[in-house]
Amino acid sequence: MRAVSRAFETPDVGVDSNCRAFSPNPVLPGFLACGTGRPALLAWRPSTRVVNLPRSGDTTTIGPGCLSGRPRFMRLSSDVKLLEQIPRSGDWLFRWRGQLPLLMLPLFLLGLLDARLPDPLSPAVRAGQLAALALALTGFVIRVVAIGTAPAGTSERSTTTPRASELRTSGLYSIVRHPLYLGNTLTAVGFACFTTVWYLPVMVALIGILYHERIAAREEVFLEGRFGAAFLAWADEVPAMIPRLSGYQRSTTPFVWRPVASREYHGLFVIGAVLFVLDLARAALATGRLVMDPLWTALFLVTTAIFVVCTLLKKTTGLFAVDG
Numbered sequence: 001m002r003a004v005s006r007a008f009e010t011p012d013v014g015v016d017s018n019c020r021a022f023s024p025n026p027v028l029p030g031f032l033a034c035g036t037g038r039p040a041l042l043a044w045r046p047s048t049r050v051v052n053l054p055r056s057g058d059t060t061t062i063g064p065g066c067l068s069g070r071p072r073f074m075r076l077s078s079d080v081k082l083l084e085q086i087p088r089s090g091d092w093l094f095r096w097r098g099q100l101p102l103l104m105l106p107l108f109l110l111g112l113l114d115a116r117l118p119d120p121l122s123p124a125v126r127a128g129q130l131a132a133l134a135l136a137l138t139g140f141v142i143r144v145v146a147i148g149t150a151p152a153g154t155s156e157r158s159t160t161t162p163r164a165s166e167l168r169t170s171g172l173y174s175i176v177r178h179p180l181y182l183g184n185t186l187t188a189v190g191f192a193c194f195t196t197v198w199y200l201p202v203m204v205a206l207i208g209i210l211y212h213e214r215i216a217a218r219e220e221v222f223l224e225g226r227f228g229a230a231f232l233a234w235a236d237e238v239p240a241m242i243p244r245l246s247g248y249q250r251s252t253t254p255f256v257w258r259p260v261a262s263r264e265y266h267g268l269f270v271i272g273a274v275l276f277v278l279d280l281a282r283a284a285l286a287t288g289r290l291v292m293d294p295l296w297t298a299l300f301l302v303t304t305a306i307f308v309v310c311t312l313l314k315k316t317t318g319l320f321a322v323d324g
Contacts, residue, residue, distance in 0.1 A: 104188055104204060105274065111195035112282050119286035128196055129279075133299075136190030136271050142183035144264055146172050148255040167227045169234050171251030176243040177220075177235065181212035185241070187271065194278050209241060216240060262320035265310040272303030 117125060149171045172179040185208035192204040223231045238247065276296045283291035313319050 104191070104207070105277070107200070107204070108191050108195055108274070108278055109281055111192065111197040111200040112278060112285060115195050115197045115282075117196060117282050117286060119283050119291065125196060129194055129275075132190045132193035133271075133275060134190075135193060136187045136275070139183040139186030139188075139190060140264070140267050140271060142172065142179050142186065143267060144260050145255070146179040146183070147263060148257060148260045149251040149253045150259065151253050167223065167230055167234065169238075170249045171253070174238065174249040175245055175247050177238050177240045178212065178216050181208075181216060182241055182243070185209065185212065187267070191274055191278065194275060212241070258320050261310060262314055265307050269303045269307035272300045276300035 121129070151166055151168070176182055185205065188204050188208050189201050192200040220231075220235065224235075238244065276292075276299065279293050279296040280290060283289075283293065310320075
C-alpha cells in the first residue's frame with residue numbers, strides 16, 4: 001500500500017452513491033472506494049484520509065462521481081488514529097533528530113562484543129573499516145552540500161518547530177525530499193559497518209528509516225500547510241529517502257561555506273569520536289587493555305581540534321555570520 005498521498009477534509013457521511021463502502025483487507029476496515037471524477041461531499045473537516053491501494057486483486061465500483069482515473073480509497077475518521085500519531089511522535093523526535101549516531105552507540109558496542117575482532121587487525125578487516133569511514137563521510141558530505149546550498153530561512157537548526165521561508169526543490173532536494181536525514185542514516189550505517197558484524201548495518205538502516213520517517217512526517221505536515229499544492233506536486237515526483245538520480249536539477253542557490261562551518265563541525269567531530277571509541281573498545285576486548293590505533297587516534301585529534309577552533313571562532317568572532 002502506498003503512503004498517504006493526500007488528506008481531504010471530508011465528513012464521515014455524505015458521500016454520494018457512486019462510491020461504496022469497501023474493505024479489501026480486514027486489517028484496513030472502513031474504506032470508501034472511488035473511481036473517476038469527484039465525489040459529492042456535504043461538508044469539509046479533517047476526518048478522512050485518501051490513500052492508494054494498488055493491488056491487482058482488488059475490486060472496486062467505479063462511478064462517474066469519483067476522484068481520479070485510478071481507484072482511490074477514503075479512510076474514515078475511526079481508522080486514521082495511527083496516521084495521526086506518526087506526525088505527533090515526530091514532534092518529540094524532531095528535537096533529537098541529529099543525535100541518531102550517538103543514540104546508537106551502545107548498539108555499536110554490542111556489535112563489537114559479538115564480533116570479537118583480533119588485534120592486530122587483518123588487512124581485510126582494516127579495509128572494511130576504511131570503507132565504513134568512507135560511508136560515514138559520505139553521509140557527512142550530503143549534509144554539507146544540503147546546508148551549504150540552503151537559502152536563508154531554510155534547513156535551520158531549530159529543535160522545537162519546523163521552519164521554511166521557501167520550498168526547496170532543486171539541488172539535492174530534486175532527487176530526495178530529506179537529504180539531511182539520508183546523510184544521518186548513512187553516517188550511522190557507516191558506524192555499524194565499522195564493527196564488521198553483518199546484521200548490524202541492516203538493523204541500523206531500518207532503525208534510521210523508522211526514526212526519521214516520523215520526523216519527516218511531522219515536517220511534511222508543516223510543509224503541506226505552508227506551501228499547499230506546490231509541496232504536493234514536488235512530493236509526488238521526489239522520493240522521501242531513496243534518491244532518484246535521474247531527476248537531478250542544479251541548485252538554484254550557490255554554495256555558501258559559512259553555514260556549513262557554523263554547524264557541521266559537530267558532525268565531523270562525532271565521526272572522529274565515535275570511530276575512535278569503537279576501535280578503542282575493539283582493542284580492549286581483544287587485548288584486555290586500552291590500545292590506541294594511530295589512524296583513529298589521529299582522526300579523533302584532528303576532528304577535536306576542528307571542533308575546538310570552530311567553537312571558539314563562533315563564540316568570539318563574526319566569521320561564521322550569514323547575511324540575511
